[in-house]
Amino acid sequence: MLSIRDLRYEYPNGTVALDGVSLELPHGMFGLLGPNGAGKSTLMRCIATLQVPQAGGISFDGIDVLADPQSLRRTLGYLPQDFGVYPRVSAWDLLSHLAVLKGYSSKGERKDTVEHLLRQVNLWDVRGKAVAGYSGGMRQRFGIAQALLGQPRLVIVDEPTAGLDPEERQRFLNLLADIGEQVVVILSTHIVEDVAELCPRMAILAGGRIAAQGAPGALVDELRGRVWRTIVQKDQVEALKASHRVIATKLQAGRTLLHVLADDRPGDGFTEATPGLDDVYFATLASMRRAA
Amino acid sequence: MLRHIVSFELRYQLRSPAFWVTFLLFFLITFGAAASDQISLGGDGGNVHVNAPFVIAQSSLILQLFGLFVAAAFVANAVVRDDEARFGGLLHSTQLPVRDYLLGRFIGAWLTGLLAMASVPLGNAVGAAMPWLDPDTVGPFNPGWYLYAWLVLSGPTLLISSAVLFAVALLTRSMSQTYVAVVVLLVGYLVAMGLLSQPRSSRSSRWSTHSALRRWPSAPSTGRPRS
Numbered sequence: 001m002l003s004i005r006d007l008r009y010e011y012p013n014g015t016v017a018l019d020g021v022s023l024e025l026p027h028g029m030f031g032l033l034g035p036n037g038a039g040k041s042t043l044m045r046c047i048a049t050l051q052v053p054q055a056g057g058i059s060f061d062g063i064d065v066l067a068d069p070q071s072l073r074r075t076l077g078y079l080p081q082d083f084g085v086y087p088r089v090s091a092w093d094l095l096s097h098l099a100v101l102k103g104y105s106s107k108g109e110r111k112d113t114v115e116h117l118l119r120q121v122n123l124w125d126v127r128g129k130a131v132a133g134y135s136g137g138m139r140q141r142f143g144i145a146q147a148l149l150g151q152p153r154l155v156i157v158d159e160p161t162a163g164l165d166p167e168e169r170q171r172f173l174n175l176l177a178d179i180g181e182q183v184v185v186i187l188s189t190h191i192v193e194d195v196a197e198l199c200p201r202m203a204i205l206a207g208g209r210i211a212a213q214g215a216p217g218a219l220v221d222e223l224r225g226r227v228w229r230t231i232v233q234k235d236q237v238e239a240l241k242a243s244h245r246v247i248a249t250k251l252q253a254g255r256t257l258l259h260v261l262a263d264d265r266p267g268d269g270f271t272e273a274t275p276g277l278d279d280v281y282f283a284t285l286a287s288m289r290r291a292a
Numbered sequence: 293m294l295r296h297i298v299s300f301e302l303r304y305q306l307r308s309p310a311f312w313v314t315f316l317l318f319f320l321i322t323f324g325a326a327a328s329d330q331i332s333l334g335g336d337g338g339n340v341h342v343n344a345p346f347v348i349a350q351s352s353l354i355l356q357l358f359g360l361f362v363a364a365a366f367v368a369n370a371v372v373r374d375d376e377a378r379f380g381g382l383l384h385s386t387q388l389p390v391r392d393y394l395l396g397r398f399i400g401a402w403l404t405g406l407l408a409m410a411s412v413p414l415g416n417a418v419g420a421a422m423p424w425l426d427p428d429t430v431g432p433f434n435p436g437w438y439l440y441a442w443l444v445l446s447g448p449t450l451l452i453s454s455a456v457l458f459a460v461a462l463l464t465r466s467m468s469q470t471y472v473a474v475v476v477l478l479v480g481y482l483v484a485m486g487l488l489s490q491p492r493s494s495r496s497s498r499w500s501t502h503s504a505l506r507r508w509p510s511a512p513s514t515g516r517p518r519s
Contacts, residue, residue: 045381048381048385049384050384050385073385073386073387076385078381078382080378080382080385083378083379083381083382084377084378084379086304086373086377087377088307097296097300098383098386100293101293101383101386102386102387103387143382
């Protein structure tokens with residue numbers, strides 16, 4: 001169980017990235033959804049002991065993370081957003097290197113673990129090639145391999161699927177799904193489908209605050225009967241946006257599909273839509289913006 | 293952990309083009325100085341063997357000044373590499389202790405510089421063995437002279453300059469700032485040499501420059517005529 005209490009992080013330039021974030025994360029996959037700039041990476045870096053928040057607390061299975069970061073690092077797997085690697089170093093060498101840093105001191109055990117992980121993420125055949133020359137998907141798979149070194153009980157993956165093609169993305173999500181239910185996995189992403197496919201619990205982070213949290217199914221149920229769809233010409237969109245709570249717009253064959261949030265049918269031409277997680281996400285963001 | 297960091301750093305740096313370019317360049321300079329009349333280093337002693345201990349030592353010390361740039365390249369790389377490669381997040385979320393990280397990187401980078409500087413005596417040794425040289429200009433081969441120049445003259449000088457530059461790189465987190473520090477060191481060396489060149493202050497000069505070159509006599513007292 002990871003618990004985060006009233007976390008506040010302000011950058012030296014005055015930007016408040018986290019403004020009183022509190023979360024309880026049970027075992028299993030937890031999705032943290034939010035637009036770019038919402039503070040997701042800052043939150044991930046605080047949990048990963050790379051940044052120290054100005055206020056609040058983080059504890060994981062009895063470890064006070066802020067007071068004793070080294071204890072957390074012993075059981076942490078972290079895949080940072082947009083990480084890079086040294087040039088000219090092969091996957092085998094780099095993973096072995098990181099294995100030493102994660103506490104594998106015996107050579108035999110290290111070799112077995114590195115081999116096992118490289119096979120698990122399907123990079124065994126290219127283990128001698130430089131990671132710097134890998135494709136985006138291969139690099140992310142290397143990233144998850146290093147995050148799994150040392151059988152961590154807390155795994156943080158930050159925007160892992162950004163920039164991957166659909167096939168690579170699916171492959172990566174399958175890897176994540178295999179990690180198991182006995183560990184806490186935090187998946188931070190701006191892609192709604194990632195969360196919808198994988199996570200039994202989730203939260204939406206926007207503007208440095210938690211805007212919604214719960215099980216995706218329950219959040220979707222709250223919107224049932226309140227989401228309406230209509231298809232209009234492009235030039236009517238602005239007028240509708242002014243008069244209704246439009247949560248999402250999507251182009252469909254040159255015309256615009258709108259999802260509108262309302263307790264009753266907003267008017268002729270609207271039909272009830274089956275809400276999805278993306279409606280939850282956009283409705284939450286829209287209400288945050290209205291409040292702001 | 294420390295040993296692992298040192299060995300990883302060393303293996304990594306030895307694969308870098310910077311190392312091999314430096315090694316080859318320095319090797320060619322001293323090789324050329326020994327094997328050819330057209331190239332001379334440090335004003336050339338004139339009537340000394342091309343592989344006299346004085347020549348070996350002098351070339352090591354002169355190239356050590358250029359070696360400052362090399363030391364800067366290695367130690368600054370060891371410091372800024374994680375930021376530049378965006379590898380820091382992976383590294384700093386492991387249990388790697390700060391002390392082992394810094395000390396390991398430093399020792400690895402210094403050893404890389406030391407190995408690069410081995411090219412200087414090596415170039416002389418190989419150059420002096422060239423068959424076209426007049427045998428009268430070549431003295432007996434003595435490995436001790438080479439080791440002395442490398443380990444006693446180059447090594448400690450490199451250690452001190454690497455340490456200063458490593459500190460600068462850590463404080464500034466910048467490759468270019470570290471090169472600025474090299475220039476400052478060089479200018480400081482020249483100024484110290486100028487200020488302290490009077491005989492009266494020779495004692496204090498011993499403590500004031502970072503380079504062993506300053507303490508090296510400017511001409512040999514004995515030697516065989518060069519044909």
